[in-house]
Amino acid sequence: MAAVRMASRWAVLVAVLAVSSHGASYCDTYPMSLDDHGYQLLAWQNPEATGSVGNLTVQVWLDPMCPDAANEFKQLSRAIDYLKTVTTLKPVSGQTMPAMINFHVHFFTLGFHVGSYPMLQAFTCFRQYGTDLPEFTKQLYQDYSQFNNKSFSFNTIVDKISTWSVSHNFLSSTTAAACIPNGVNTRNEYKRGLNSGVYNSPTAFIGSDGVYTNPLTWQQWLEYMGIDPEV
Secondary structure: OOOOOOOOOEEEEEEEEEEEOOOOEEEEEEEEEOOOOOHHHHOOOOOOOOOEEEEEEEEEEEOOOOOOHHHHHHHHHHHHHHHHHHOEEOOOOOOOEEOEEEEEEEEOOOOOOOOHHHHHHHHHHHHHOHHHHHHHHHHHHHHHOOOOOOOOOHHHHHHHHHHHHHHOOOOOHHHHHHHHHHOOOOHHHHHHHHHOOOOOOOOOOHHHOOOOOOOEOHHHHHHHHOOOOOO
């Protein structure tokens, strides 16, 4: 996969792997920018791949703590629908048929998003107890979506992470209590922690190192997040 400079304004990163009918592969990585909405990039025009694509594997990396992620997925869904219309398989017989597209969703966290540190704590728990990841992540995401409300508190989210960890015997009650004040670190404090090696690098994709060994399919993710792909 091509190296991509991570930026705080990217909520979603998409990698498209196209496998041609004769076994050759073509891979590109596209940052889904929050300010230019360049989703047409997904429908790339590769002279060698266009017209001979047998199937596509779309790997989607999502930062659940980004408040723009839900809207980004709606836009991405439209791009995927368009991609299905322009990407076709042309067998030797000359018949044209839609290519098969597979979707996988992975989670990661960026240190430049407020709330990334408590989410990193949650991912640490998920590494041990990945079976509860989808529903628990949905709860955290819904809580964080209220960040503009006066009643919103990072303490609430971190407390939920800590309580959940204790209930799974992952953290002691003392350690969990200590997580609560630490979880509301400012963005600059978190960045200093990253630079000093206190926290793991946020640019490591969570889905690639075993945190969640069975990525959600595209449809499963939409269902979990309550996103209507038709909207």
